[in-house]
Amino acid sequence: MYPSSSAETSRPFLIWQKVINWAQNHYRERTFNKDERIPAHPGLLYLVQQGVIRLAGVSEQSASKEESEEGETFLGFIAAGQPFEIVAQSPYALQAYAHVDGTSVIWLYWQDLDNWPHFHWEVLEAFRAQHQRKLIWLSTLGQRQTIERLLGFLTLLIEEHGKPVKEGYCLPFSLTHAQIGSAIGSTRVTVTRLMGKLREKGMITIIGDNLICLPSYPEPITGAEEETIISKR
């Protein structure tokens, strides 16, 4: 988002709370468990209130053929405070899943936003920022070597969603090798092999419950700067 003044930066939280209250009062809120599919419809606007959403693209053939995640393309995470919507455009459809337990989503009709024009504006600005991010993502996926696509993809994800720990910056939730493979046009087996290579070279590390990390950057990092450094790298 690109607030144009500091007065505006403080307002969103108030509006956000108002929107959440409104949604709760109108039974437009629901909480999901990990990997549960959000029964989202095209034409509605969804906001992640808590947790994180995993977006996936599905070809219509595989959507009808099987219930499994086979044939789904991982399209990114939508973090709390961010909007998402489901586009159905044959031969592809988008699907949204709760990526962690307790992921809470509220939904609105676009005309509901007429009540909060400033919030409407912010939602559009958020989509604009998501679009910019996806162009960068596409730039990464254009690389010919799978290992370059893999490293570029992981770097972008960790820049956006990573948390600082003593080992570096880590994705705060796990992602399967099959999901990674689907995003970079490769297979689970290849991803597993290449992740091993990247670990050997020290370009990534894995901690705890299979969380992927980039090693610390050389600059000393303190407090308030962290967010900026991660997102601007």
Added chain:
Amino acid sequence: MYPSSSAETSRPFLIWQKVINWAQNHYRERTFNKDERIPAHPGLLYLVQQGVIRLAGVSEQSASKEESEEGETFLGFIAAGQPFEIVAQSPYALQAYAHVDGTSVIWLYWQDLDNWPHFHWEVLEAFRAQHQRKLIWLSTLGQRQTIERLLGFLTLLIEEHGKPVKEGYCLPFSLTHAQIGSAIGSTRVTVTRLMGKLREKGMITIIGDNLICLPSYPEPITGAEEETIISKR
């Protein structure tokens, strides 16, 4: 764009003309030849007035290393009437090129749009639509088989920019095999080979000056329906 009433659908053209006039009066308009790079800066808003823009992602290494198109990822076309902007986010940068002769671009600071709030809204809605489109594009690129990525990619491009001719629907401008390869994470050589396969199978045809076409759809197509059929397929 998603105008919510027919009154609004008629207004954009008036506003669009006003914005163009304003830009011309303020020397914010320039015309480019094919493959000329638009000297676009992050933080400004660009509108394609005429012709078509080719967006490319460049890794910073290759941007500094060489002047050629090597290492650039084709990220799509921006048609007349559409906005674009340049994001610089290391290790990637976006670049914009005129894809055909006589491509004319106007540019604005975001604050200039304060004069036309409705137009500002439309620009954001256009980015929202571009974002939805890019998610579908990413779904295609997640496919494992290069030939599937290639066909999916061509289908999306032709859906969006194709013109009806007697042979089917054709991209109205050419795209090199190297550019296609960059978009789908493959090489010029592979694209040439797979394009041959797709032609043999009758899944694509090539007409005139190397224009790529999808064969006609079985439904009879008349006049006003054409646009809808192309974009909704």
